[in-house]
Amino acid sequence: ASPCDRPVPPTAGLSHDKWEIDPAELHLLEELGSGQFGVVRRGKWRGSIDVAVKMMKEGTMSEDDFIEEAKVMTKLQHQNLVQLYGVCSKDRPIYIVTEYMRHGSLLNYLRRHETTLGVNVGLLLDMCIQVCKGMAYLERHNYIHRDLAARNCLVGSENVVKVADFGLARYVLDDQYTSSGGTKFPIKWAPPEVLNYTRFSSKSDVWAYGVLMWEVFTCGKMPYGRLKNTEVVERVQRGLILERPKACFKEVYEVMRKCWAHCPEVRPSFRVLKEQLINVSQGLL
């Protein structure tokens, strides 16, 4: 029958909490590791969809705030963002269910494949461009990551790279992580305005993105080597920046350097970075 024959029920379109996932539809498999919020396991959703399930350890996350935010996060959809499928929030611990990426974190992938990747500048640049596309999408949606780094990106089949755990930093309860003086605060990815005033913005994500590019072109080295956090803060305040990695063309390093402009307004947006990197990659290859 044509749609006009059938009356539209009044509840049509009201989301039946579509970000809420029924745990009965999840089949949990092996453990993938543990992160800021506790254990993460691989799983199957509705029999066939590969998922990763974060099982939130009590007291690690401000859960109610997160569950509210999850409704927004499920709407952020892009081929270079790890998709949030939903949450199981009726029981404790709550589960966060996302898309599964078979090759794990970009940092480990770079370190594991250094010999083959180290000579493939085209692929390294392509990985950076993929992250930039995901971040340009977040920037367009006024969404700040707050902890962009190679460890927080994931690799799938055919060298697909996606940005993970965007925005989750806001819900971490561990002040060793949240306060800039804490032992877990990502000092080496933070610009001056974050170190001094914890002023996060898409331009502080751009600074972190420059460090991520350096991680990619060094195949996963630790930025500033073994320098202590206090030494890094002192150098960054003085305007010292990371040196050009050997594998890195001068044109690519020029883009990296722009991400580390002391003043956030001077740094390029992800939209501009994406165009510049695509131009460089077309010029190189």
Ligand SMILES: CNC(=O)Nc1cc(-c2cccc(-n3cnc4cc(C(C)(C)C)ccc4c3=O)c2C)cn(C)c1=O
């Ligand atoms: C072999 N394949 C895989 O292992 N695939 C996967 C591994 C993980 C995984 C496993 C263990 C821990 C973490 N992890 C790591 N760092 C995190 C950092 C934060 C912030 C807030 C500090 C940014 C929050 C959560 C996490 C977190 O859950 C992840 C992402 C997630 N996904 C989707 C995979 O496809």
